[in-house]
Amino acid sequence: MALVEVTIVPLGSESTSLSSYVADVHKVLEREKGLKHMLTPMGTIIEGDLDLIFSTIKQMHESVFENGAMRVSTSIKIDDRRDKVGSMKQKIESVESKLK
Structure with missing residues (x-):
C-alpha cells in the first residue's frame, strides 16, 4: 500500500x-x-494501491482544466514501503508515541 x-x-x-x-x-x-485520503492545508494525502492512485491523480489534474485553468502544476511525493504495511494512521501514531 502506498x-x-x-x-x-x-x-x-x-x-x-x-x-x-x-x-x-x-x-x-x-x-x-x-x-483513503486526508486533506491538509498544503495538499492531500492518499492511501491505497499505487496504480489506482495514479489514475485518480490524473482525473484530479484534469478536473482543474475542466474548471477553467489554462495551466496546472501537479506535484507528487510517493512513500511506497514494501517491508511492512503502513498507513496514514500508523505513521502518525508512530510519531506521537515518540513524543510521550
Missing part, C-alpha cells in the same frame, strides 16, 4: 483563492471508493 502526497495548483487563474479548485479535486477523489 502513501502519496499530491498538490495540484492552477497557474494564472483569475483569483488567488484556490479553495473551489481544491473542492472540485476532492469530489473526484471521493468518487474513488478504493482509496
Whole structure:
C-alpha cells in the first residue's frame, strides 16, 4: 500500500483563492471508493494501491482544466514501503508515541 502526497495548483487563474479548485479535486477523489485520503492545508494525502492512485491523480489534474485553468502544476511525493504495511494512521501514531 502506498502513501502519496499530491498538490495540484492552477497557474494564472483569475483569483488567488484556490479553495473551489481544491473542492472540485476532492469530489473526484471521493468518487474513488478504493482509496483513503486526508486533506491538509498544503495538499492531500492518499492511501491505497499505487496504480489506482495514479489514475485518480490524473482525473484530479484534469478536473482543474475542466474548471477553467489554462495551466496546472501537479506535484507528487510517493512513500511506497514494501517491508511492512503502513498507513496514514500508523505513521502518525508512530510519531506521537515518540513524543510521550
